[in-house]
Amino acid sequence: MDSTPTALIRLSSPIGRLELTGDDVGVLTLSIEREGHLPHEDQPEHPSPVLEEAAKQLTEYFAGTRTRFDVPLHLAGGTxxxxxxxxxxxxxxxxxxxxxxxxxxxxxxxxxxxxxxxxxxxxxxxxxxxxxxxxxxxxxxxxxxxxxxxxxxxxxxxxxxxxxxx
Missing domain, CATH: 1.10.10.10 (Winged helix-like DNA-binding domain superfamily/Winged helix DNA-binding domain)
Known part of the structure; x- marks a missing residue:
């Protein structure tokens, strides 16, 4: 199965801007802004329903109203x-x-x-x-x-x- 990001979305948070990437399976990566930069900041956003739901749940987490995430995750890499x-x-x-x-x-x-x-x-x-x-x-x-x-x-x-x- 291809794990190339096909979706990209960014959101603000109390710890800096967040960037989510995803594919047809689920969320691939979540990056937290480091020194004012995000890994794919030169690319336009390409929202998807999964990433929009992940962003909503992260916003709820930071607001203190969510303690568990239930969006599909796609751990494509790693040993x-x-x-x-x-x-x-x-x-x-x-x-x-x-x-x-x-x-x-x-x-x-x-x-x-x-x-x-x-x-x-x-x-x-x-x-x-x-x-x-x-x-x-x-x-x-x-x-x-x-x-x-x-x-x-x-x-x-x-x-x-x-x-x-x-």
Whole structure:
């Protein structure tokens, strides 16, 4: 099945502009503005019903009225290991947290914290698949690859009422 984006939409959010891409299967990527730029900002928007619904649900999430997303996602890339990590992340409920170690144990890969961190950072659908809900075992934020990095993760954690250590 072709995973070339056929749809593109942008929206504003409290953490910066967001850009969603999709295909005939579902949402392919969600990008958070970084240093004023988005990956496909030179391309015109091509809305689709799936992306319009995803944008609506993200707006509801940021407004505090949605805690679960139910739009179709199309994880077209990634290794089998990354997809296993992303599938486990997708099971995390709003306002809950896990550690890199716990995440490794949950997919039968104990002791693979660094690889887990790499897979979490490669998540093509942040927010929709809650990679911001992963902290170090001591509750500290160790990084975040979306948007402005750690400040973006702090905002998302605070929005969901998740306690963390700086």
């Amino acid at each position: 089998a290991f990354q997809r296993a990590v992303w599938a486990r992340l997708d099971e995390l409920d709003y306002g809950t947290v896990t550690s890199y170690g716990e995440l490794g144990l949950s997919i039968d890969r104990p002791g693979s914290g660094r690889a887990i961190g790499g897979a979490v950072g490669a998540n093509p659908l942040p927010i929709l698949i809650g990679c911001h809900r992963v902290l170090a075992s001591n509750g500290r934020i160790t990084g975040y690859s979306g948007g402005s990095g750690i400040p973006t993760k702090e905002w998302l954690l605070g929005h969901e009422g998740i306690e963390y250590r700086s």
